[in-house]
Amino acid sequence: MxxxxxxxxxxxxxxxxxxxxxxxxxxxxxxxxxxxxxxxxxxxxxxxxxxxxxxLPGAAGSDASFQASLMPRAAPQTLADAAAGGTLGRSDGAGVVLPPAALVDAATGAAVTGPVQVTLTPVDVNAAAVAAFPGRFEGVNGDGSTTPIVSFGTTEFLFSQGGRPLQLKPGARATIRLPLYASLELGGAALAVGGKLPLWSLDERSAQWINEGQGALVADAASPTGLVMQAEVGHFSWWNADKGYTPYRPKPKCINDVPGQYDSIFEQATLCKMLAEMDRPIPAQGSAAPGTAGRPWP
Structure with missing residues (x-):
């Protein structure tokens, strides 16, 4: 709407x-x-x-269009005292463990004490909410290469005090938990306790996901799949349990296997053009099949 x-x-x-x-x-x-x-x-x-x-198009006066979806943010919770740290969680398995004296004002870097507001907002990648998946289904690996990604679950971690954004101070680490909404790999293998998934954070400057290591799969009955990914992080943002993959697209080639099959160069050129159109990349759209990781389609 x-x-x-x-x-x-x-x-x-x-x-x-x-x-x-x-x-x-x-x-x-x-x-x-x-x-x-x-x-x-x-x-x-x-x-x-x-x-x-x-x-944006290269010609002045031309238009470009976009569509985007936002979802309601979860109700805020209150951490009693930032100086003491603490643990907060949700009924779906999302959670955070904050060490003592770890928060600072995101703009000034000043240490924060007293009560702070915390919102943990997961995105169900197997439901209509996947439209609010932030950024692209594209990640940047540690070597700088890019890859399409599939999501098993993503959560926004937001800390504030009096409306001012907060962040972890340099060197501080917090433990986060991401509920998983998909329990199967693209190939059909089941995720299991003790396994690992790549961990990604959203770079809001590029709208791409940045790989930041791995997280461990642990059991949590509150999660829709009974699994959450647990990891230590050095900043708060959107965090994502994703895997990169190599998309399959057929690569037809224009080869005349039978000499004399075409009566004219025009006929062969027409066929070559048709095959070239088939080989054009298909734009990605956010989608997911029930029980499998959310991913661009196809």
């Missing part, structure tokens, strides 16, 4: 026309440049943030 009041801004820009607020129909118009890739940040109080990467 249309969502009004969403602030949409071009990352890294502050000039006129680079940000706007959606109207009653959920529409917005921006001026963002020509022939470049931009990242849009979408935000609205009470909803999870979203980032979308958009490739």
């Amino acid at each position: 249309p969502l009004a009041g969403v602030t949409v801004a071009v990352q890294g820009r502050s000039d006129s026309g680079s940000s706007a607020i959606t109207d009653a129909d959920g529409r917005v118009a921006l001026t963002a440049g020509v022939g470049v890739d931009v990242v849009l940040r979408l935000s609205k109080p009470g909803y999870t943030d979203q980032v979308k990467r958009l490739s």
Whole structure:
């Protein structure tokens, strides 16, 4: 359904026309440049943030369009005292263990004490909520290479005090738990306690997921699959249990196996063009099959 009041801004820009607020129909118009890739940040109080990467056309006056979904953010919980640390969790298995004196103001770096608000918002990658999956289904490996990814579950970890965002101080580590909504690999193998999955955090500047090691699979009856991924992290953001994969696409070639099969160069050229169209990459769309990892389709 249309969502009004969403602030949409071009990352890294502050000039006129680079940000706007959606109207009653959920529409917005921006001026963002020509022939470049931009990242849009979408935000609205009470909803999870979203980032979308958009490739703009190379001709002045041309239009580019996008669609994005936001989901309601989970109700905040209160951690009694940041100086003491503590443990918070949800009924679906999402959770965080914060060590003492680990939080700072994200803008100033000042140490934080007293009560803080914490929201843990998971995304069910096997339900309609997958439309609110943030960023692209694309990850960056440790060697800088990129890969399409499949998601087993992702959660937003947000800490604040008096409306000001908080972060872990440099060198501090917190333990997080991500509920898993898929229990099978793409190949059909079942996930099991004691296994591991790659751990990814969202880079909101590029709308890509960055690999940050691995997390361990542990049992948790509260999770929809009975499994959560547990890991230590050095900052709070969106965190994701994902795996990279190599997409399968047939690669037809234009080869005339039978000499004299075509009566003219025109006929062979027509066939070559048809095969080239079949070989064009298919745009990815967020989707998932029940019980399997959420992934771009096809």
